[in-house]
Amino acid sequence: MSFVLDSKIPAGPLDQKWSKHKMDSKLINPANKRKFTILVVGSGLAGGAAAATLSELGYKVKCFCYQDSPRRAHSIAAQGGINAAKNYQNDGDSVRRLFYDTIKGGDFRSREANVHRLAEVSVNIIDQCVAQGVPFAREYGGLLDNRSFGGAQVSRTFYARGQTGQQLLIGCYQALEKEIHKGGVEMHPRTELLDLVLVDGHAKGIIVRDLVTGKVSSHAGDAVIMATGGYGNVFFLSTNAMGCNVTAAWRAARRGALFANPCYTQIHPTCIPVSGDYQSKLTLMSESLRNDGRIWVPKSKETAEKLRKKQITADQVADDDRDYFLERKYPSFGNLSPRDISSRAAKEVCDEGRGIAPTGLGVYLDFRDATKRLGESTIRSRYGNLFQMYDKIAGEDPYKQPMMIYPAVHYTMGGLWVDYNLMSNIPGLHVLGEANFSDHGANRLGASALMQGLADGYFVIPTTIANYLATQKPGSASVNDSAFKQAEEETNSRVNQLLGINGKRTVDSFHRELGLLMWDNCGMARNKEGLEENLKRIPEIREEFWQNVRIPGAGNLANMELEKAGRVADFIEFAEVMCHDALSREESCGGHFRTEHQYTEADPEVQSGFIASGEAKRHDDTFGYVAAWQYNGNDQAPTLHKEPLIFEDVHPSVRSYK
Amino acid sequence: MLNLTLKVWRQKTSQDTGSMETYDAKNIPEEASFLEMLDIVNTRIIMSGGEPIHFDHDCREGICGSCSLTINGVPHSKEKGITTCQIHMRKFKEGDTIWIEPFRARAFPVVRDLIVDRSAMDRIIAAGGYIDVRTGSAVDANSIPISKMDADSAFDAAACIGCGACIAACKNSSAMLFTAAKVSHLGHLPQGQPERDKRVLSMVRQMDAEGFGNCTNQYECEAACPKEISVDHIARMNRDFTSALIKEQLIS
Structure with missing residues (x-):
């Protein structure tokens, strides 16, 4: 199979591309819209917004989610906020600035045109959400409040206490329920996608399993939208919900969709450290805490040792003995340095033996000075719910002792390759939100995930999907087609194969083993040796999984081990492609840090004081492309296809936050 | 490390009759969460040839509303203001016996073991729990402007995570707090006014049609709510409902 990676970026000046594209996009006659069926997989911000909006437009929509209700999608867990270039604060923000910050934050590994469109529609999102009744924070004058977030030097983040994702998702869910009630959307909760069906090379349907009855069935449509989130759970421990998985995207990849930049994973700097091997997930503490909290470790290993053994407490460490390492290394951004930079800095000090927390993998996030400056009541009103959450989990009162935090996997920038219309290389298959690769490059800025999910769902896909549908005869595919029968049979036989293994190890034990391997060798820092080790070990894990996993019970009723097993089997296959990508990308950029590629004292940029040694070193000449991987089966290495990144408007520069 | 005894509701499908089964939960780390304790027990069950205890869970940080266990007779346990997934084992004592049951209500049929079907709550929202604003039609x-007080009150009601603890805690299985929270959230905002009467009538009627009971002012719902949503919203909904009903009858 050969691919032409045509990004379909419209011609013309950057700031007019989207308007021009909307004008040039096809329209579907209102009377014809109801003849088209669109299958939406996922009901988070991207999927829910798309399903609701497409139904409002008059399309027939079927929406699927694995949770018991669309309201529970993982978008709900986002705490901090959502960016928009409203410039309500009159502090110099603009569409242009949000665009530039996002491109730079992504370490110049995203498409200019997509990112500019995202910044443009960001303003419409806020209007839409407020109209839906989303209770954003307000000032006493009744207008919307903003805060600065995650390294931005303007206040462009809208928020709803620490529950912005929840409030946005509930707004979106209500719009979806409204359309369900009107009959425009047929909702299938507790239903998991297990395969994508292609008819004459076009995505025309899906195979799903009912998670209550176990029944495997087919759904045919005129186009498929996948908004199925990220793959952070390949690491086993992450801040993702337990059910988050790569299965939908991976099943599409097995059918020929290209997987772009899988090695770009984001490690969030402020999570509660791991406490034991029974741990099932990690908990994020909102990044907004970095607005007032100061991050430090002791200057000496000896002091760190005493803190770990609880011989002394943090407040007994004198100021002179503390290393506020982010403030020291990045004086102008300090504790608000971008996520990738802050996370790596925390790892470095822990690697030096100066980490705290019993495991040595932790740094302090201290509110002592902010409390002195602002008073405890202000701190309580800003972060009360987060402090309470910390207390519940860690069993320590953060008003008295500093929080302990450590980086954890949080978001994945990679995803299925899509063009400007958000369509993958498989005609008809559209991919939205975290599941696609398009907007965040190698690193995502804080409060931009919610923005992208809603931009894709509310404002981009409703326009761009018509470009595909206009070329199609509605209702052309039927579940009676042989392609559906065959895919259904394959799915059933895979389920039966899993159930028949009856080995000696639990699904979780394989998942944990894979996750640890990925964290160690394909996590915050990667190198050739470790990645090659993974490429040797992962096939062994896969081999053993298919011979030795134990899944009790039957397939014809709710069976949570069976659900997990299917997902873990896909994670194992996917992990290999991820390591191939990380290995072939011989540079460091954003969330992808190759230890072989960093600035050293020998570099002129370091000597001039522009950048610190140890920072990520990009190689724009050789790696200024999107890496889109074609799956070739488990016995063969995947094939790399490149989409060159062309910068017409901005000049990629060294990303210095010093 | 804790050694505990679990009494767990097991029921294979919605058609089966269920029963309480007893499990030993030995060597449970105090730092583990309640659901991690169940993970540990499940691993042992699987390795000894049994089928694991099924329960709903997803985010495990108290916001998605999936987890739904009745612990020692109280939805989400007797701890105030938390969900099942936020309970840590340090709250239990060596030798404790813990009773674990699903969220029980007539409108919540058991799916398997501790998993129940809460789709009736989605249907209450679908009946009117929204502001009908087409994508793209919003003003700046x-x-x-919305006064901070109104915005904050709306937020307090909007904090509902739809877990159903209020319903499971109520002896009448009333969905009044859940429904009232949405009526109150949208009713506090200027955007919610045009549909205010229609909303409350449709939602309350759907609630009744689903088989949820009435409110008899015991406030168990507020006590069980992980987001500590106030029963004052129920009073507000009753007022809205009465006024909307009168208007409806005057018009018809």
Whole structure:
């Protein structure tokens, strides 16, 4: 199979591309819209917004989610906020600035045109959400409040206490329920996608399993939208919900969709450290805490040792003995340095033996000075719910002792390759939100995930999907087609194969083993040796999984081990492609840090004081492309296809936050 | 490390009759969460040839509303203001016996073991729990100032995570707090006014049609709510409902 990676970026000046594209996009006659069926997989911000909006437009929509209700999608867990270039604060923000910050934050590994469109529609999102009744924070004058977030030097983040994702998702869910009630959307909760069906090379349907009855069935449509989130759970421990998985995207990849930049994973700097091997997930503490909290470790290993053994407490460490390492290394951004930079800095000090927390993998996030400056009541009103959450989990009162935090996997920038219309290389298959690769490059800025999910769902896909549908005869595919029968049979036989293994190890034990391997060798820092080790070990894990996993019970009723097993089997296959990508990308950029590629004292940029040694070193000449991987089966290495990144408007520069 | 005894509701499908089964939960780390304790027990069950205890869970940080266990007779346990997934084992004592049951209500049929079907709550929202605003038709977000007090009250009601603890805690299985929270959230905002009467009538009627009971003012719902949503919203909904009903009858 050969691919032409045509990004379909419209011609013309950057700031007019989207308007021009909307004008040039096809329209579907209102009377014809109801003849088209669109299958939406996922009901988070991207999927829910798309399903609701497409139904409002008059399309027939079927929406699927694995949770018991669309309201529970993982978008709900986002705490901090959502960016928009409203410039309500009159502090110099603009569409242009949000665009530039996002491109730079992504370490110049995203498409200019997509990112500019995202910044443009960001303003419409806020209007839409407020109209839906989303209770954003307000000032006493009744207008919307903003805060600065995650390294931005303007206040462009809208928020709803620490529950912005929840409030946005509930707004979106209500719009979806409204359309369900009107009959425009047929909702299938507790239903998991297990395969994508292609008819004459076009995505025309899906195979799903009912998670209550176990029944495997087919759904045919005129186009498929996948908004199925990220793959952070390949690491086993992450801040993702337990059910988050790569299965939908991976099943599409097995059918020929290209997987772009899988090695770009984001490690969030402020999570509660791991406490034991029974741990099932990690908990994020909102990044907004970095607005007032100061991050430090002791200057000496000896002091760190005493803190770990609880011989002394943090407040007994004198100021002179503390290393506020982010403030020291990045004086102008300090504790608000971008996520990738802050996370790596925390790892470095822990690697030096100066980490705290019993495991040595932790740094302090201290509110002592902010409390002195602002008073405890202000701190309580800003972060009360987060402090309470910390207390519940860690069993320590953060008003008295500093929080302990450590980086954890949080978001994945990679995803299925899509063009400007958000369509993958498989005609008809559209991919939205975290599941696609398009907007965040190698690193995502804080409060931009919610923005992208809603931009894709509310404002981009409703326009761009018509470009595909206009070329199609509605209702052309039927579940009676042989392609559906065959895919259904394959799915059933895979389920039966899993159930028949009856080995000696639990699904979780394989998942944990894979996750640890990925964290160690394909996590915050990667190198050739470790990645090659993974490429040797992962096939062994896969081999053993298919011979030795134990899944009790039957397939014809709710069976949570069976659900997990299917997902873990896909994670194992996917992990290999991820390591191939990380290995072939011989540079460091954003969330992808190759230890072989960093600035050293020998570099002129370091000597001039522009950048610190140890920072990520990009190689724009050789790696200024999107890496889109074609799956070739488990016995063969995947094939790399490149989409060159062309910068017409901005000049990629060294990303210095010093 | 804790050694505990679990009494767990097991029921294979919605058609089966269920029963309480006893499990030993030995060597449970105090730092583990309640659901991690169940993970540990499940691993042992699987390795000894049994089928694991099924329960709903997803985010495990108290916001998605999936987890739904009745612990020692109280939805989400007797701890105030938390969900099942936020309970840590340090709250239990060596030798404790813990009773674990699903969220029980007539409108919540058991799916398997501790998993129940809460789709009736989605249907209450679908009946009217929204502001009907077509994507793309909104005015500038700052064109309608909303007093901070109203915005904050709306937020307090909007904090509902739809877990159903209020319903499971109520002896009548009433969905009044859940429904009232949504009526109150949208009713506090200027954007919610045009549909205010229609909303409350449709939602309350759907609630009744689903088989949820009435409110008899015991406030168990507020006590069980992980987001500590106040029963004052129920009073507000009753007022809205009465006024909307009168208007409806005058018009018809």
